[in-house]
Amino acid sequence: MNTDQSFEIFIVTAPGLEAVACAEAQAAGFANPTPVKGGVTVTGGWREVWRANLELRGATRILARVAAFRALHLAQLDKRARRVPWAEFLRPDVPVRVEASCKASRIYHAGAAAQRIERAIAEGLGAPLSAEAEVVIKARIDDDLCTISVDTSGESLHKRGHKEAVNKAPLRETLAALFLRQCGYDGREPVVDPMCGSGTFVIEAAEIAAGLKPGRSRAFAFERLAGFDADAWQALRAAGTAPAPAGLAGRFHGSDRDAGAIAMSRANAGRAGVADWTEFRQHAISDLTAPEGPPGLVIVNPPYGTRIGDRKSLIPLYHAMGQTLMKGFAGWRVGVLTNEPALAKATELPFAEGGVSVSNGGLRVTLHQTGPLP
CATH class of the missing domain: 3.40.50.150 (Vaccinia Virus protein VP39)
Structure with missing residues (x-):
């Protein structure tokens, strides 16, 4: 994991509240905040990913967009998925699972797409696959463009570790x-x-x-990624x-x-x-x-x-x-x-x-x- 690398970070939020979440990201000092359907994009590196998980109150989850490529059919998806530098952010000893979605694309079977990407990870990196894995790769194929993201949050960010007692219809x-x-x-x-x-x-x-x-009180999926720096993370948690x-x-x-x-x-x-x-x-x-x-x-x-x-x-x-x-x-x-x-x-x-x-x-x-x- 190169902590100085910069890429697009997608802050998932409740549809309808993208502009409010964008204002929060801007106030928190994230670079290039832009409201889009279902969330906000910012740019930054892995430290910004950690900080977004730690500090943003309106984020549902934080996705690190690590690769994007065109894929017109499953064989092409298989080939190009194998070129993704999985070892830069996934560990060979940590289980992983893949979730895929397809929209307006020639690849229309999400399950088959997920299988191809899982195979690329398992054969290229050696990481075990598990339906219960904490580390999740999200593949979104939209208009034949496949975007690969790492879900860095794990459990939804509304689960902060404090609200154990809830009533019938709790507000997140x-x-x-x-x-x-x-x-x-x-x-x-x-x-x-x-x-x-x-x-x-x-x-x-x-x-x-x-x-x-x-x-402040919970764990995140990014702690299970390759190159995670526990000391730097603790310093960030303590800062401010x-x-x-x-x-x-x-x-x-x-x-x-x-x-x-x-x-x-x-x-x-x-x-x-x-x-x-x-x-x-x-x-x-x-x-x-x-x-x-x-x-x-x-x-x-x-x-x-x-x-x-x-x-x-x-x-x-x-x-x-x-x-x-x-x-x-x-x-x-x-x-x-x-x-x-x-x-x-x-x-x-x-x-x-x-x-x-x-x-x-x-x-x-x-x-x-x-x-x-x-």
């Missing part, structure tokens, strides 16, 4: 981070989530304010870590009417190392009051109505939330996630037109935002 940390950014949150204001579930928004906001790196700024206590508030949700949130906050700065209380939405101090952001992922009857039964809940916020949260901005425009309308909150939409748990949801409430 990666989505929470991007929604917070979309709402203009930068770590310097208080955050309230009045239907906190397992605490994702509140914990994510506290981590951002404290400067905690999202990947500083004591949390003063004044974080009492700025991050979650509430829920369910006692189990409050217990989950507290446990998750403890594992994430933000328990001292977060507060979780059990009460109904109608009992919500604004914390003392300057206004900030209310962000909430309420229950969705997946069927018509569900939606109608939720209208009173959304209406009560809107009334509570309008009466008691002057100067606060509000972000509400929902899959149904009628539910957003039921809040009677002054939402701006439009709103970013994304798939969450198989449902298309939209982030509705207000400016400061009157």
